[in-house]
Amino acid sequence: MATATIERLIGKSIKRREDPRFITGRGTYVDDVKLPGTTHAVFVRSPHAHARIKKIDTTAAAKHPGVVAIFTGKDMTGVNSLPCGWLLPDLKVPPHMPLASDAARYVGDPVAVVIAETEDAALDAADKVKVTWDVLPAVSATDKADARTSAQIHEVAPSNVAFKWQIGDAGAVDTAFRNAARVVKKKIVNQRLVANPMEPRACLARYDAATGDLTLWVTSQNPHVHRLLMAAFVLGIPEQKVRVIAPDVGGAFGSKIFLYNEETICSWATRQIKRPVRWTSTRREAFQTDAHGRDHVTEAEMGFAADGKIVGLRVKTIANMGAYLSTFAPAVPTYLYATLLNGVYTIPAIHAHVTGVFTNTTPVDAYRGAGRPEAAYLLERMIEAGAAALKMDTVEIRRKNFIPKFDNGFQTQVALNYDSGNYAAAFDKLLRMLDYRKARSDQEAARKQGRFLGIGFSTYIEACSIAPSKVVGSLGAQAGLYESGKVRVHPTGGVTVYTGSHSHGQGHETTFSQLVADELGIPMEQIEIVHGDTGAIPFGMGTYGSRSASVGGTALLMSLNKIKEKGKKIAAHLLEASPGDIEYANGQFQVKGFPGKAVPFGQVALTAYVPHKYPEGLEPGLEETSFYDPSNFCFPFGAHACVVEVDRDTGQVKVLRYLAVDDVGNVMNPMIVDGMVHGGIAQGVGQALLEGAVYDKDGQLVTGSLMDYCMPRADNLPVLKVDMTKTASPSNPLGIKGCGEAGAIAAPVAVINAITDAIGSEDLAMPATAQTVWQALQKANNRREAA
Amino acid sequence: MYAFTQHRPATVRQAASLLAKQEEAKLLAGGHTLIPTMKLRLAGPKHLIDLSKVEGLTGIEMRGRSLIVGAMTPHVEVQTSPVVKENFPALAELAGKIGDPAVRHRGTIGGSIANNDPNADYPAAALGLGATIITxxxxxxxxxxxxxxxxxxxxxxxxITKVQFPKVNKAAYVKFPNPASRYALVGVFVSKRGSEIRVAVTGAGANGVFRVSAFEQALKKRFGVKSLEGLSVPADGMASDIHGSAEYRAHLIGVLARRAVAAAG
Incomplete structure (x- = not known):
């Protein structure tokens, strides 16, 4: 019997199993699913940011050839508001109907749907729907949404305030500031971003009149959450009659977590017309209707002792919610943001106050990093300001403030209890990679030639592996945040894994296979990963918040352990030994100390399904399901550095070097982790230099296409140098912390700090376009001339 | 996209007669502006007259001291043509900076010039080289x-059937791309042909491509970067949008003109 040790796959850069299908164009995305008799939905959307609907006349449109049905909000009787899944105390939750029938509250707000035999017919007919509008005053700016405006967006929310929320100890901060050597103050804007996954949102809804079953294919990061919210909360359909399938999904970055109007309407409409209904977003619709990200305006103050130690932090943030509360919107600028304001530093006193406001803009919700990039950006800008005020080196001031190394628990001032951390180690490694001294002397030499180089740093911490259900429940989440994992061993030893996590770029088919292969000692080729289908998987919470490996992976690990335990009983019976004497190694069950006395995994599997010689009282079959609810968040951390050159004549910024040291705990597949970090950095550089959703004062989205909204491209980035430190998380048995959002959190502020270092300016708005930097240069010049 | 009828004439005469005869007709000469506009339903011509099969509209050749480029010549051919590279390196370089490879393989010089997008590159070359547009x-x-x-x-x-460029002594094009669209936020084309100096600017003008006579006068005295020192273009008359204010665009014209003169040598 073979006893050769099987090579472990965890920790190896195994090439992604799913990629051949993607790169040869053979993935199955929602738009690739074809059903006979499918109709096409086109939405009539508001061209106004805020307008009362006086009348919708569909007469002419209904006569257009090929039109099957036209519905307005008034037709959707018995349908409830799209729910908000995270409630804060005193949160104002206005109704958010799938089709607005009283008023439209942002450009793109759908008011009618035209369903036709072809998309062209639907488009032509949609042109003929006549909406009579009564245009109302609109407001789009975050810091102008309150009482100073004449726009009143929702009756339930006077002055357009959705919530006021706070955390920390205001009195302690007051005291700390009184005793501080310096208190620096800054207005910090974290601009609005559009996620722009490569695949736009899409859905296909099919009602089977014979069985009463509804199947919805939808671009979703969490098909069970979609099913629960849509079926139970909005449409009132029993969940067992609804199957939600999120097949291959081409990127999401948070924007596909949420329940949107379009899939809800198509699911409702297919039941009316008894034919499948399809909708695929155009890029223009994506800009207008995919939940946007970030959009904070903040006044921050940080107090320092004379030696550079931080003594306190006071934060007042206005967070733009957009026109309605998207599914998890209230959590993002509160529990995912303000609880991270302790960063990786010892800050003895913190207080944060957050006001959420409604505006006549696209709803804002979680976008890669969700709250944590905002916290990191704020802290790292403030610490730079402190360094400038105290005339300290930017490296020194950080070193002085790091929380010292700890292995199991650090209580912050803002509710969280960090799992494990060694922040100085990651920073020191980064400095070595950068060769900080040389970088500074290069900078000086370049300066003598009239070239403006700048060096910027950032450190960050994030709360990942979202999350312990009890904790988030007490904070207002209307959902549990565990994960499920089912392992089905087939009679001939093949394995199908059903995970509640959802891969939309993360590579789960590879990483989860690595985990299963290692645990069961079988080749990856024998393993299939199934995800994204409520008809196949156990109830799952899906993928966001860097949670799949740590939470979803642990659920799988639990099922694998159950499989092994049951297998031991079967093997013991076959080997005529006691189950306690059986161990599992290298793909076989063996008597401890006697590797020759063994039965292979496949034989045990077969025995489980052909239980002729079988332990008394043991159930046949070899299939186990587990639900894992983590004990704590995980807290990945890291330090990034960026070197830029600023063209002094044009303000153009070129990123010359970008280096990162991330600590994401234990790593399943380094290549995949590097890929995620690379992508995150690209997004972060995008936020720093290129991206920004702009509304005009009337609430028109000026950056409504890729011609005006600039996404980062390969030539915007240098070769990235990424490395890791590894501090295992004690929060889950795999020791994983999570890596999905790290780059997007750390990169924006590293880039901005580098630019301000280059041009000697303290204030710089994102995106730091050439014009923005040139204007800052002009200001700095004027200041110098005046001085 | 709205429905339309596509025509594929074989000669310029046929194309012109279709254009005269059909109401709401548009020429298709690469389509990199027209097709996206149609897809967004912002344009809905009833007839598209596709010039891709019309004889004699492509090709690049030197005729005497002039370069003749057929109107349907795609950007990639201008970019890679040995004739252009040898005689008009600035023009080859400009063509290589238009859009991306997909655009350069479909977009044509005639289409670009006829469209006269205020941020397009070719209008700067045509004006900056003193070209003749042959129809x-x-x-x-x-x-x-x-x-x-x-x-x-x-x-x-x-x-448009051809574009004729007279040979110049010196020329260069410097483009400051809009980071999103990669069109010119500002582009400056300078050339020197004997005593004739041209400084043509695209991207910046509120009214499209234009020449900067103050710069031309200064360069006429001496073709060198120093001649432009202290000279600037007023922000008045410049375009202003989220990508660049009138002042910034005006400032960039000065910077890019100096760089173009330096590059032209």
């Missing part, structure tokens, strides 16, 4: 061709 009816000097935003001297049934 099925006449020869139009570049100085008289570009009339404003997306407006040209072309008559409704007139079709």
């Amino acid at each position: 099925n009816k006449r020869r139009i000097p570049a100085d008289e061709f570009f009339k404003g935003l997306f407006e040209t001297a072309l008559e409704p049934d007139e079709i």
Whole structure:
């Protein structure tokens, strides 16, 4: 019997199993699913940011050839508001109907749907729907949404305030500031971003009149959450009659977590017309209707002792919610943001106050990093300001403030209890990679030639592996945040894994296979990963918040352990030994100390399904399901550095070097982790230099296409140098912390700090376009001339 | 996209007669502006007259001291043509900076010039080199061709067949791309042909491509970067949008003109 040790796959850069299908164009995305008799939905959307609907006349449109049905909000009787899944105390939750029938509250707000035999017919007919509008005053700016405006967006929310929320100890901060050597103050804007996954949102809804079953294919990061919210909360359909399938999904970055109007309407409409209904977003619709990200305006103050130690932090943030509360919107600028304001530093006193406001803009919700990039950006800008005020080196001031190394628990001032951390180690490694001294002397030499180089740093911490259900429940989440994992061993030893996590770029088919292969000692080729289908998987919470490996992976690990335990009983019976004497190694069950006395995994599997010689009282079959609810968040951390050159004549910024040291705990597949970090950095550089959703004062989205909204491209980035430190998380048995959002959190502020270092300016708005930097240069010049 | 009828004439004469005859007809000469506009339903021509099968509209050759480029010549051919590279390196370089490879393989010089997008590159080359736009009816000097935003001297049934560039002593094009669209936020084309100096600017003008006579006068005295020192373009008359204010665009014209003169040598 073979006893050769099987090579472990965890920790190896195994090439992604799913990629051949993607790169040869053979993935199955929602738009690739074809059903006979499918109709096409086109939405009539508001061209106004805020307008009362006086009348919708569909007469002419209904006569257009090929039109099957036209519905307005008034037709959707018995349908409830799209729910908000995270409630804060005193949160104002206005109704958010799938089709607005009283008023439209942002450009793109759908008011009618035209369903036709072809998309062209639907488009032509949609042109003929006549909406009579009564245009109302609109407001789009975050810091102008309150009482100073004449726009009143929702009756339930006077002055357009959705919530006021706070955390920390205001009195302690007051005291700390009184005793501080310096208190620096800054207005910090974290601009609005559009996620722009490569695949736009899409859905296909099919009602089977014979069985009463509804199947919805939808671009979703969490098909069970979609099913629960849509079926139970909005449409009132029993969940067992609804199957939600999120097949291959081409990127999401948070924007596909949420329940949107379009899939809800198509699911409702297919039941009316008894034919499948399809909708695929155009890029223009994506800009207008995919939940946007970030959009904070903040006044921050940080107090320092004379030696550079931080003594306190006071934060007042206005967070733009957009026109309605998207599914998890209230959590993002509160529990995912303000609880991270302790960063990786010892800050003895913190207080944060957050006001959420409604505006006549696209709803804002979680976008890669969700709250944590905002916290990191704020802290790292403030610490730079402190360094400038105290005339300290930017490296020194950080070193002085790091929380010292700890292995199991650090209580912050803002509710969280960090799992494990060694922040100085990651920073020191980064400095070595950068060769900080040389970088500074290069900078000086370049300066003598009239070239403006700048060096910027950032450190960050994030709360990942979202999350312990009890904790988030007490904070207002209307959902549990565990994960499920089912392992089905087939009679001939093949394995199908059903995970509640959802891969939309993360590579789960590879990483989860690595985990299963290692645990069961079988080749990856024998393993299939199934995800994204409520008809196949156990109830799952899906993928966001860097949670799949740590939470979803642990659920799988639990099922694998159950499989092994049951297998031991079967093997013991076959080997005529006691189950306690059986161990599992290298793909076989063996008597401890006697590797020759063994039965292979496949034989045990077969025995489980052909239980002729079988332990008394043991159930046949070899299939186990587990639900894992983590004990704590995980807290990945890291330090990034960026070197830029600023063209002094044009303000153009070129990123010359970008280096990162991330600590994401234990790593399943380094290549995949590097890929995620690379992508995150690209997004972060995008936020720093290129991206920004702009509304005009009337609430028109000026950056409504890729011609005006600039996404980062390969030539915007240098070769990235990424490395890791590894501090295992004690929060889950795999020791994983999570890596999905790290780059997007750390990169924006590293880039901005580098630019301000280059041009000697303290204030710089994102995106730091050439014009923005040139204007800052002009200001700095004027200041110098005046001085 | 709205429904339309596509025509594929074989000769310029057929194309012109279709253009005159059919109401709401548009020429398709690469389509990199027209097709996206149609897809967004912002344009809905009833007839598209596809010039891709018309004889004699492509090709690059030197005729005497002039370069002749067929109107349907795609950007990639201008970019890679040994004839252009040898005689008009600035023009080859400009063509290589238009859009991306997909655009450069489909977009054509005639299409670009006829469209006269205020941020396009070719109008700067045509004006900056003193080109002659040759149509099925006449020869139009570049100085008289570009009339404003997306407006040209072309008559409704007139079709560009060739663009003729006179050989110059020196030329260079410096482009500051809009980071999103990669069109020119500002682009400056300078050339020197004997005593004739041209400084043509695209991207910046509120009214499309234009020449900067103050710069030209200064460079006429001496073609060198120093001649431009202290000279600037007023922000008045510049375009202003989220990508660049009038002041910034005006400032960039000065910077890019100096760089172009330096590059032209």
